Amino acid sequence: MSILIDSSTRVIVQGITGREGTFHTEQMLEMGTNVVGGTSPGKGGTTHVGVPVFNTVAEAVRATEPNASGIFVPAPFAPDAIMEAAANGIELIVCITEGIPIQDMIRVKDFLRGYPRARLLGANCPGLITPGKAKIGIIPQRISSPGHVGLVSRSGTLTYEVGTALTAAGMGQSTIVGIGGDPVLGLTFKDVIELFEKDPQTTHLVVIGEIGGADEERAAELLGMGSRLKTVAFISGRTAPEGKRMGHAGAIISGNRGTAKSKEEAFRAAGVAVAETTDDIVALLR
Amino acid sequence: MKLLEYQAKEVLASLGIAIPPGRVAHTPDEAAVACAELGPVAVKAQVPVGGRGKAGGIKLARTPEEARAAAAQIIGMDIKGFKVPLVYCESALDIEREVYLGFTVDRDARANILMLSARGGMDIEQVAEESPESIARLYPNPWRGPLEFELNQLAFEASLGEFARQLSALIKKLYRAIPELDAVTAEINPLVVTTRGEIVAGDAKLEIDENAAWRHKDLDQRYGSVLEGDPYEVEAKKRGLTYVSLDGDVGIVGNGAGLCMSTLDLVQRAGGKAANFCDIGGGAKAEVVENALAVILKNPRVKGVLINVFGGITRGDEVARGIVTARDRLKMKLPLVVRLSGTREEEGRAILREHGIEPGASAWEAAQKIVELTKAPATR
Numbered sequence: 001m002s003i004l005i006d007s008s009t010r011v012i013v014q015g016i017t018g019r020e021g022t023f024h025t026e027q028m029l030e031m032g033t034n035v036v037g038g039t040s041p042g043k044g045g046t047t048h049v050g051v052p053v054f055n056t057v058a059e060a061v062r063a064t065e066p067n068a069s070g071i072f073v074p075a076p077f078a079p080d081a082i083m084e085a086a087a088n089g090i091e092l093i094v095c096i097t098e099g100i101p102i103q104d105m106i107r108v109k110d111f112l113r114g115y116p117r118a119r120l121l122g123a124n125c126p127g128l129i130t131p132g133k134a135k136i137g138i139i140p141q142r143i144s145s146p147g148h149v150g151l152v153s154r155s156g157t158l159t160y161e162v163g164t165a166l167t168a169a170g171m172g173q174s175t176i177v178g179i180g181g182d183p184v185l186g187l188t189f190k191d192v193i194e195l196f197e198k199d200p201q202t203t204h205l206v207v208i209g210e211i212g213g214a215d216e217e218r219a220a221e222l223l224g225m226g227s228r229l230k231t232v233a234f235i236s237g238r239t240a241p242e243g244k245r246m247g248h249a250g251a252i253i254s255g256n257r258g259t260a261k262s263k264e265e266a267f268r269a270a271g272v273a274v275a276e277t278t279d280d281i282v283a284l285l286r
Numbered sequence: 287m288k289l290l291e292y293q294a295k296e297v298l299a300s301l302g303i304a305i306p307p308g309r310v311a312h313t314p315d316e317a318a319v320a321c322a323e324l325g326p327v328a329v330k331a332q333v334p335v336g337g338r339g340k341a342g343g344i345k346l347a348r349t350p351e352e353a354r355a356a357a358a359q360i361i362g363m364d365i366k367g368f369k370v371p372l373v374y375c376e377s378a379l380d381i382e383r384e385v386y387l388g389f390t391v392d393r394d395a396r397a398n399i400l401m402l403s404a405r406g407g408m409d410i411e412q413v414a415e416e417s418p419e420s421i422a423r424l425y426p427n428p429w430r431g432p433l434e435f436e437l438n439q440l441a442f443e444a445s446l447g448e449f450a451r452q453l454s455a456l457i458k459k460l461y462r463a464i465p466e467l468d469a470v471t472a473e474i475n476p477l478v479v480t481t482r483g484e485i486v487a488g489d490a491k492l493e494i495d496e497n498a499a500w501r502h503k504d505l506d507q508r509y510g511s512v513l514e515g516d517p518y519e520v521e522a523k524k525r526g527l528t529y530v531s532l533d534g535d536v537g538i539v540g541n542g543a544g545l546c547m548s549t550l551d552l553v554q555r556a557g558g559k560a561a562n563f564c565d566i567g568g569g570a571k572a573e574v575v576e577n578a579l580a581v582i583l584k585n586p587r588v589k590g591v592l593i594n595v596f597g598g599i600t601r602g603d604e605v606a607r608g609i610v611t612a613r614d615r616l617k618m619k620l621p622l623v624v625r626l627s628g629t630r631e632e633e634g635r636a637i638l639r640e641h642g643i644e645p646g647a648s649a650w651e652a653a654q655k656i657v658e659l660t661k662a663p664a665t666r
């Protein structure tokens with residue numbers, strides 16, 4: 001078992017003919033991901049890296065019955081691509097694209113309320129991988145190995161770093177999920193932890209957070225209410241300087257939440273071990 | 287992009303919001319002329335950061351002489367790390383009451399939030415803490431914007447029912463900054479009700495989403511050049527790097543924001559202090575590493591550099607070669623420690639050693655090493 005994806009997940013890649021789309025589709029195929037199609041408007045009917053290409057998600061859905069999509073289109077077109085996937089019944093939408101304007105994402109989030117079965121991961125995220133089975137996105141396969149640790153993170157390279165350390169220590173992972181670092185995003189720590197909690201293969205959990213927002217605090221609250229997972233949390237950015245703020249609006253709504261201190265305290269209060277450095281994570285998890 | 291007050295007010299005026307008459311002054315003489323023209327003015331420091339009033343960046347002037355003196359004091363002053371480049375001289379208002387009005391992104395709600403309070407002014411954050419109920423809030427639908435009744439409701443909830451009609455019209459104008467300009471913060475505090483019953487923007491804060499800069503090239507052309515920031519940050523931006531200046535002496539290069547931040551944390555833990563945050567993003571190509579080093583080495587405070595690269599798909603030997611090339615091209619003499627991880631990391635480390643660069647086995651070890659190397663000369 002695992003969460004969100006496995007070998008049976010039928011994946012399409014939106015923007016499959018682009019540079020990034022091409023490279024990462026190849027990587028996804030190489031580890032055995034069931035990539036059933038891709039989209040690229042105007043290139044429908046062709047084949048790319050051995051995968052059939054369609055003009056629209058609607059066409060791809062009719063021909064290949066996918067249930068997940070990886071989005072690799074440039075930022076100006078990515079919001080529309082997310083909505084196109086949701087409107088065509090895709091259940092897991094993974095948006096790798098970085099640099100999407102916040103207002104576009106706010107409108108997308110509102111649009112997605114009309115499609116409660118669609119789950120969005122990202123944007124600006126590395127995607128997810130179930131080691132040895134399948135992946136959507138850009139997480140390198142070699143940082144992972146099959147096992148029982150659920151790993152959820154807001155950062156890309158830090159995820160690779162921790163995945164590598166876990167793998168080297170013989171602690172394989174059930175699924176690794178990079179939720180992305182944008183202020184307005186899809187699945188949150190809390191959403192992903194709830195899924196790990198229900199997955200029998202997952203026995204341990206690593207949460208890699210960052211300063212800003214209150215998603216880590218919410219995740220800590222959830223874990224504090226009782227969890228069967230042995231959990232370690234790590235927060236990056238404890239020495240980052242405070243942003244030079246202009247207005248008061250941000251402070252009015254967020255108060256003291258968002259600092260590394262507030263997040264670490266929230267996890268400790270929930271009985272979760274907090275790692276000082278990424279090197280400490282493995283030892284604390286044993 | 288954070289606009290200065292006078293720029294934000296120009297934008298508000300273009301949206302149809304009333305602003306007091308004002309003039310930009312680059313010199314004390316220009317401030318004196320502005321005062322002669324406008325009568326009593328507030329001379330206000332123009333910096334893209336809050337709290338300038340409390341920092342002494344706003345002075346009232348009744349005569350041109352007073353305006354000249356105020357401007358002489360304020361121009362060049364340092365406010366939270368920003369050197370004041372110019373002042374804005376604005377007609378003093380006859381204030382009846384001060385209201386708070388602000389839009390921002392509520393990241394936890396994944397939505398825009400509109401806030402209105404009858405208790406505007408400098409202490410609004412304290413008001414928010416002590417009596418949050420005195421700030422009325424609305425999450426407008428992002429596709430259609432706020433509706434008339436929602437704004438009416440908001441005004442009454444904020445105990446500003448008597449101004450409901452005027453406020454509703456004004457808020458609709460301010461809201462346009464969100465869909466049309468990609469504002470992530472649009473705040474008027476205070477929003478002044480004058481003794482004559484007019485509603486005027488006393489101050490204005492406007493921040494435009496950097497991710498949407500491609501949609502607003504006009505704004506950048508018009509205002510971007512005035513916003514002189516930290517010289518290294520300006521240089522880094524030109525080179526397309528994510529860079530923030532800090533006050534330590536260890537230069538930092540990392541790939542990925544999270545990894546970069548955790549590298550700063552490690553350097554601090556090892557007893558050092560980072561000179562910057564510099565995220566070179568995914569691939570760690572030679573050219574990008576060179577750009578990053580070039581900016582970091584411009585800072586005379588920097589005594590050494592730590593590069594922390596996790597090559598996901600990028601090959602370690604390629605990254606190592608890129609680093610060596612960049613160092614040689616820049617004729618870099620300062621201590622350099624590289625922590626490299628990824629495919630072919632062993633080959634990468636061998637290449638570094640061959641060229642006299644210290645590889646760190648782990649990020650923590652590398653952080654300790656660079657701190658040791660940068661501290662050494664001082665203790666000698």
